[in-house]
Amino acid sequence: MKIARDHKPRVGFFVTCIVDAMRPNIGFASLKLLADAGCDVEVPNTQTCCGQPAFNSGDDATSRQLAQQVITAFEGYDYVVVPSGSCASMIRSHYAELFAELPDWQERQHALSAKTWEILSFLTDVMDYTPKAEYHGTATYHDSCSGLRDLGVHDQPRALLSHVDGLSMVPLEGNNECCGFGGTFCVKYPELSTAIVGEKTAKIKKTQADTLLGGDMGCLMNMAGKLSREGSDMRVYHTIEVLAGMADGPGICAPALK
Amino acid sequence: MSRDALLAKIDHANAGRGDMDVKAAADALIAEPDRFRVTFNDQPLYDRFVEKATSETVTATVETLDALADVPAAVAAYMAARDLGNRIALQPRESLTALDWSAFETAATAQMNEVLALTFADAAIAETGSLVFRTGPDAPVLLNFLPLHHLAVVRRSAILPHMEDVFDHFGTSAADQPRSLNIITGTSGTADIEAKNVRGAHGPRFMHIYCLSG
Amino acid sequence: MKQTSHQFTQNVTRALAEPTLKIALDRTTTLLRTRRAKVIDAFEEYAEARATAQKIKDHTLDNLGHYLRQFEENAIASGAQVYWAETPQQARTVVTEICRAEGAKSATRVKSMLGEEIGIGEALADAGVERVETDLAEHIIQLAGDPPSHIVMPAMHKTQEQVAELFAKKHKDPSTEQDVTSLVSSARRELRPKFMNADISISGANFLIADTGSFVTVTNEGNAELTTTPPKTHIVTVGIEKMVPSLKHAAVFLRLLSRAAIGTEITQYTTFFNGPKREGDRDGPENLHIILVDNHRSDMLSDFLRPMLRCIRCGACMNHCPVYSAVGGHAYGAVYPGPMGSVLTPAMTGIEGSKDLPNACTLNGRCKEVCPVNIPLPDMLRSLRARQFEKGMPSGMTKWGLRVWAALATRPALYRLATAASNVALRGMARGRGKITTVPLAAGWTGSRDLPQPEPGTFMQQYKKGRR
Structure with missing residues (x-):
């Protein structure tokens, strides 16, 4: 879907709770690319979390409250853009389940869900954006599950990364298999989560890549945390950091540059 | 809880959902079968059947014969090549028993460790390389399952495109059904140990098909 | 069994x-x-x-x-x-x-x-x-x-x-x-x-x-x-x-x-x-x-588990499930293992005796993707969690943690203070190494994984200070 535009689209940027707390660089890289792609970007101050942790824990009442908070904060924008397939999918694919019995909210929810985008697919499918960046390394790509299966994000990051000078990509065996993060799953069932991410890091190391890329900070943090614990010096970045030329700092879980 | 109470519970759970004309609604769902099944428009039925029957997963072998009368000699050759003796379990179907079996020791039923049986398939399915057997007094079930070597005769004209065509050909009502309709696609296999494919699990290890061109 | x-x-x-x-x-x-x-x-x-x-x-x-x-x-x-x-x-x-x-x-x-x-x-x-x-x-x-x-x-x-x-x-x-x-x-x-x-x-x-x-x-x-x-x-x-x-x-x-x-x-x-x-x-x-x-x-006919009755027992969901692949079928402790079992077991034997099954899933969606009759297994597992929540089944740390988090997340101003404070705390634990190897109450994570050291200040703090 490519839209002819006679004005700059107004984008509400939803930073997500994990990026806000753990890796603001992803947020600033997003702002840079969105501006570069021709968007007017704002960051509403009343945002916190999309509600996914509550939703996946079965706490529908809290999820609904947070969904209403998100709808109210973002419904005035042309688009809501999120640097996470998982949070974007929560808003886009799952909010409807929360308002089945609240007809007065359904319309607002539906309108918001329809204009919410995961950032990599937004840049390609809506903004038709071509990045200019440089990164020296060989990267492999993990497709995070919600983005891949709920939103169909697969080709877009690869298309964007093909424009990055100095970067070569190698395929990851099981690129579409879960990394074992699963939000609250990873702390509720640490043994299972560890077993699953251990298989994932083994496959990542087998690629001989020096860099791991993906589109979801939760999954990246999980894989980077495991790789770091295993003593690997794999550089782990969110795709958006590479595309924005902002992957010059330490990767996720890597020591600060001296 | 009795039958009636269970059915009442089911009907209650389905209140407002059922179709007025159930059969029409069901038929409408499969009105255009080529949309949802494998199609092979340009490939002749026979070619498709042989390709599938002899494929890596089906593992049958196919031999073309001009006439039914050629079957005993072909069976003799098959057995001689494998040193299988001359006893065969022969389906007691007139088209087979009327042939000249004088060189063989024949039996109408299969023993527990029967080496070889010859049966006549009522139809074949090109889509999957399957043979279709309808039981009856002259077509018992076990002849197709007990032998190590299952030899089957099928007429080329009996190769139908899809399973649905088999149902249409023999009739789809309750009264049209044989006691047992066996759709057999190759040999007995198992993948129960580490998903490794092995032939001759409980039933035949070898299937050889005589396709009669007449 | x-x-x-x-x-x-x-x-x-x-x-x-x-x-x-x-x-x-x-x-x-x-x-x-x-x-x-x-x-x-x-x-x-x-x-x-x-x-x-x-x-x-x-x-x-x-x-x-x-x-x-x-x-x-x-x-x-x-x-x-x-x-x-x-x-x-x-x-x-x-x-x-x-x-x-x-x-x-x-x-x-x-x-x-x-x-x-x-x-x-x-x-x-x-x-x-x-x-x-x-x-x-x-x-x-x-x-x-x-x-x-x-x-x-x-x-x-x-x-x-x-x-x-x-x-x-x-x-x-x-x-x-x-x-x-x-x-x-x-x-x-x-x-x-x-x-x-x-x-x-x-x-x-x-x-x-x-x-x-x-x-x-x-x-x-x-x-x-x-x-x-x-x-x-x-x-x-x-x-x-x-x-x-x-x-x-x-x-x-x-x-x-x-x-x-x-x-x-x-x-x-x-x-x-x-x-x-x-x-x-x-x-x-x-x-x-x-x-x-x-x-x-x-019973399943009349609630959200109805689509489960489409199941033709092919096992594709378990063959593609990361949890099943890690521990096999016996761990589920029931006749039906894997994703379909995690739906069927509570439905057939009661939600109380199988409370982990709907939760022990990353909701990655692969099971639904490979299901030949398109059963929304992850959605049903999540709905089972909601049913458990209604019954007050999450207890202890889970319940307490969710409540505190919900109280903060629904109050943006308070949330900013809390995230700013946790930023300082986590940075203190990292001691400049780029990673954190143990976090109190988070052994589930740090038992096997490092946690990244956050940047100085949350995104919202830095944005407010004018970083773009």
């Missing part, structure tokens, strides 16, 4: 410590995934076939009362006797009574999950009947004394080496070689006489055909036909959701079942049964008994 779903986490610990289990699981699931992908890719009409299958099942469920009555009428007309069982106990009682009336001493059995569900082994033991499992995998686990660990490949947890050892010990005439072909031959020699001499045969059914009264079995081994033909009496135990309207509707599912389950276009043996032996027939059972089992299926 004895259900142990309530101690799922202990089962997981045990499974992960079992050295050969992961080897067995990897060898099998990897092959099954590859084969499935290949055969689905080659099936150009797959998407339409899957959508059609879903519509047929939904239509059949919508008219289930009609179809059950139609099936019963036709099955009786074909000479079968039809029984209705609301509970596993009722089904077992019917089986036991038939065995006693026949004076049966031995029974051969074709694997069916419904049989496991109702505890058919127990019913036969009650009737004093020796049970002989004829499916190769069921034969293996019967010799080993294990419950099944997969719905299509019940012995998936066993390596080839373990099977060789077991057969050498238990078979009368074991093969001297240990390759898979020799092992299969050994089982063939062991089981062949038992097929021929049993008094009763027991099978399930993969499909019931309403408008002919037929039932259908699919196997690759041919053991269904070998098992159910020689004995005088054949008992079929089958779930009421196995119904399809007609023979041609069944064809749609037969194209999907084997592709999804093991990656072949069709099973080797597909048989449509219609009644007992007829006049003049040289083989076949004289008596045919069909037991239609509910076991909470009628």
Whole structure:
């Protein structure tokens, strides 16, 4: 879907709770690319979390409250853009389940869900954006599950990364298999989560890549945390950091540059 | 809880959902079968059947014969090549028993460790390389399952495109059904140990098909 | 089998410590995934076939009362006797009574999950009947004394080496070689006489055909036909959701079942049964008994679990599940493992005794993606969590943590203060190393993974200060 535009689209940027707390660089890289792609970007101050942790824990009442908070904060924008397939999918694919019995909210929810985008697919499918960046390394790509299966994000990051000078990509065996993060799953069932991410890091190391890329900070943090614990010096970045030329700092879980 | 109470519970759970004309609604769902099944428009039925029957997963072998009368000699050759003796379990179907079996020791039923049986398939399915057997007094079930070597005769004209065509050909009502309709696609296999494919699990290890061109 | 779903986490610990289990699981699931992908890719009409299958099942469920009555009428007309069982106990009682009336001493059995569900082994033991499992995998686990660990490949947890050892010990005439072909031959020699001499045969059914009264079995081994033909009496135990309207509707599912389950276009043996032996027939059972089992299926019809009744028991969801692949089927502690089991177990045996099952899932969605009838398994697992939450089932840390987090997340200003404070705290723990190796109360994470050191200040703090 490519839209002819006679004005700059107004984008509400939803930073997500994990990026806000753990890796603001992803947020600033997003702002840079969105501006570069021709968007007017704002960051509403009343945002916190999309509600996914509550939703996946079965706490529908809290999820609904947070969904209403998100709808109210973002419904005035042309688009809501999120640097996470998982949070974007929560808003886009799952909010409807929360308002089945609240007809007065359904319309607002539906309108918001329809204009919410995961950032990599937004840049390609809506903004038709071509990045200019440089990164020296060989990267492999993990497709995070919600983005891949709920939103169909697969080709877009690869298309964007093909424009990055100095970067070569190698395929990851099981690129579409879960990394074992699963939000609250990873702390509720640490043994299972560890077993699953251990298989994932083994496959990542087998690629001989020096860099791991993906589109979801939760999954990246999980894989980077495991790789770091295993003593690997794999550089782990969110795709958006590479595309924005902002992957010059330490990767996720890597020591600060001296 | 009795039958009636269970059915009442089911009907209650389905209140407002059922179709007025159930059969029409069901038929409408499969009105255009080529949309949802494998199609092979340009490939002749026979070619498709042989390709599938002899494929890596089906593992049958196919031999073309001009006439039914050629079957005993072909069976003799098959057995001689494998040193299988001359006893065969022969389906007691007139088209087979009327042939000249004088060189063989024949039996109408299969023993527990029967080496070889010859049966006549009522139809074949090109889509999957399957043979279709309808039981009856002259077509018992076990002849197709007990032998190590299952030899089957099928007429080329009996190769139908899809399973649905088999149902249409023999009739789809309750009264049209044989006691047992066996759709057999190759040999007995198992993948129960580490998903490794092995032939001759409980039933035949070898299937050889005589396709009669007449 | 004895259900142990309530101690799922202990089962997981045990499974992960079992050295050969992961080897067995990897060898099998990897092959099954590859084969499935290949055969689905080659099936150009797959998407339409899957959508059609879903519509047929939904239509059949919508008219289930009609179809059950139609099936019963036709099955009786074909000479079968039809029984209705609301509970596993009722089904077992019917089986036991038939065995006693026949004076049966031995029974051969074709694997069916419904049989496991109702505890058919127990019913036969009650009737004093020796049970002989004829499916190769069921034969293996019967010799080993294990419950099944997969719905299509019940012995998936066993390596080839373990099977060789077991057969050498238990078979009368074991093969001297240990390759898979020799092992299969050994089982063939062991089981062949038992097929021929049993008094009763027991099978399930993969499909019931309403408008002919037929039932259908699919196997690759041919053991269904070998098992159910020689004995005088054949008992079929089958779930009421196995119904399809007609023979041609069944064809749609037969194209999907084997592709999804093991990656072949069709099973080797597909048989449509219609009644007992007829006049003049040289083989076949004289008596045919069909037991239609509910076991909470009628309850599932009236709530959000309804789509689960589409399930055709192919096992693709478990073959593609990261949790199943890590620990295997026994950890679930129930008849049905994997994603479909995590939905069915609470539905059939109660939500209290299986509280971990809906939660022990990353909601990655692969199971739904590979499901040949498009069952929204992740959505149902999440809805089961919501049902648990309504019942106040999350307790302790989970409940407390969620409450505190919710109180903050719904108050943006307070939330900013909390995240700013945690930023300082986490940075303190990282001590400039870029990573944090232990966090109080977060051992679940830091036990096996580092946590990244956050940047100085949250995104919102930095943004407010003017960083762009």
